[in-house]
Amino acid sequence: MTMELLVASAIGVLVAGGIYLTLRARTFQVVLGLTLLSYAVNVFLFAAGGLVVDQPPIWGKDVAQHTDPLPQALVLTAIVITFGMTALTVILSLRSFLESGSDHVDGDADPEDAA
Structure with missing residues (x-):
């Protein structure tokens, strides 16, 4: 009983952290959030x-x-696919940063950074 509760709690924490980081405005945090979600799966x-x-x-x-x-x-296949997709996402976010000068997902700077 306690092992199932521990595994379910770990999955819940990974999903919550993944969703939180995915909804952030910076691309690196989005990549980490997607990685946490894949670990949860x-x-x-x-x-x-x-x-x-x-x-x-x-x-x-x-x-x-x-x-x-x-x-x-299934998990071994998911690990390989996740590695490839994470590498692609990191390269795309790096390219976006180099072209726009900002690492924000929408391309706009934070109002806090401008002040």
Whole structure:
């Protein structure tokens, strides 16, 4: 019971932090927010898959109990895709910063910075 509560709380904290950072005005914070959201999805996939500790992922004649390899494959694929998309987003935000001189998502500077 406590492990499920801990995993659910970790997923909730990752989602809350990801949403908060995604709604910020700076591109680096948006990239970090999207990364946190992808981590939350990965942990959710592991939790929903019902992983069994110390059990092989392949069924055999001498194996009494095995774990489902599908969540592991999904998370591994998601990690690779997330890495590629994060690299693309960082390059696009760097290009936007170099061309506009601002790292704001909408291209406008903060009113606090102008004062």
